[in-house]
Amino acid sequence: MPLAPLTLASFTTEPVRWLPGLLLSGAIAAGALHLAGQPFFVGHGLSTLTLAIVFGLLLGNTLYPRLAQTCAPGVGLAKQQLLRTGIVLYGLRLTFQDIAHMGWGGVAVDALALASTFGLACWLGQRVLGLDRRTTLLIGAGSSICGAAAVLATAPVARGRPQDVAVAVATVVVFGTVGMFLYPALYRWNAAGGWIGMDAQQYGLYVGATVHEVAQVVAAGTAISSHAASTAVIAKMVRVMMLAPFLLILSFLLLRAQQASDASRGETGSPGAITIPWFALGFVAMAGVNSLDMLPPALVQAGVRLDDLLLAVAMAALGLTTHVHAVRAAGLKPLLLAAALFAWLLVAGLLLSRYLPAWL
Template sequence: MPEALRSSLRYLPGLILVGALAFAAIELANTPWLKTHSIGALTLAILLGIVVGNTIYPRFAVQTAHGVTFSKQKLLRLGIILYGLHLTFQDIGQVGVVGVAIDAIVLCSTFGLALLLGKRVFGLDRETTLLIGAGSSICGAAAVMATAPVVRGRAEQATVAVSTVVVFGTLGLFLYPMLYRWNLQHALLPMSEHAFGIFAGSTIHEVAQAVAAGSAVGTHAADTAVIAKMVRVMMLAPFLLILSAWMQRNPEQGSETHNKAAGSAKRVVIPWFAVGFVAVAGFNSLDLLPHPLVSTALDIDALLMAMAMAALGLTTHVSAIRSAGIRPLALATVLFVWLVAGGLAINQLLPWFAGLFGA
């Protein structure tokens, strides 16, 4: 047997395992109850991976290690690139300059708050802080998974961050419609369905959660929420480029991640998959691809992302999550409160200021 073929076959057992878990997660996500509660395939894939990883997986971890690692790294990057097919540059025009500014301010303020509090107040390591901050400020689990290679976060750190996204994103999809109806009843703040959609899209963690919250209010709210959310998703690429440059210029003494970075003579490592994400979104904006092809590509992307999540779960030990303690949850709680209260203030004040200046 040729050496190249033998080397390739080493990946097969791990790919079959994560593929089976991903397929199971996608099928489960389509069941009515889980669909109603917006529990998506990515969340289910990581949960299934954790269950298998902490029960029977250690028995055949050696045989599947190559494929699992490949899924967690290479397939993840490819999945992030294809994720660009979810949106177009034309989406930006539908929320306007003010909507884009709201997204940007929410992102920067939330991530900045995570940086400010993560280590100083809650005593978290920098990688966990960055991952929780990215997940809360941009697009949930997808942002965590995209940021993990840039900060070289460990599997358990990424899983902790994803867990916080699941908890507070799920809470948000129930809380936001309740707040809208309560405000409508008491007429405290002016908020149309359009304004609520931008509020939901600019502050709720996951795309599916933002859509679910918007749908509970109305069709127009749901449409606006998904556009505002996808504009926020588009900010993932420049965020990763800036974060990569910042990490290189601010090495943390004693950190394995940044000891490696220090050896690269302060060279900025460009996360090319982030550039690919923007390029795919830009190409998708030209509407040159047949819609059936785009639909198929999105299905492939969903599978790749689910496989990466399953691989992450398989390599995550519950004991490591337990050892992280209450501190990551505490940071995520503060960020969630900021997204609701601070995000609401930004959504109310920025259009008012823009109106003053005729924007």
């Protein structure tokens, strides 16, 4: 539901309309935040974002239809403005020093894993499986960058519908969870067999460059050692930092594709403009501010907690407005695409993380 432009008058009337939807989304998000900190959910790598969309889906397909008329304005605000604010604040988790710590070899592994996975997603999704472009882009972004957060950030650029976003989030959650258990098992199996020489740091780079969600990266790294976990988190954060240039490039490519399509149909008109995802630039700016080490640690921690809440509220709102029948209508093809990308990350990511840094 599109939001009305903010005016001076709206500041006195709109909050009343927003309040019910924001309270409902906020209550779901608060529950997800609480449960995500419990040992069971921590041990299984189930993040706040995952739980928020699951709870939102449950309510969205049971009780919410009866509340939709009252709650829709606030839920729409959560899915749009609060989401973009959350992406900007996500930059507080990163510093440019993380890149320096990784070295150019680690950065190259992240960049090649991202580019190859997203390129494969576009080819397989549209050319082989016949999926629509929106779903393909969202699954590709979630698999290649940072799971649900990347899906949410890419949705405005790709013009994804709620059901497209829900399908993409579901696929990255499924295979990210599989990876969280599979990676440590494969590492131990390889260590016992002695087939591929890989130490804890190389394993951490492998995990950080290929596993979907941050929570899943932490769980997969910690299962081997604290050193593997710290390396994995740094690699993951560098990968997350690539979200902003990714969105800018994607916006440019989508504009070029639209112009080519118009030209092929003989349509003329204004050349259009790139859809600049300003929130992505804000994300980089926030990371830059954090890199200067000027902010008090307590303020950074408060900002990260606020960001967790904002993104959880956005995910809850997304779940509330997603109907299960729309997700079911997508069929098995999105799952097949996500499975193929997972397999690619598992194999190509291993080769890149093991051999590329030494070669560079």
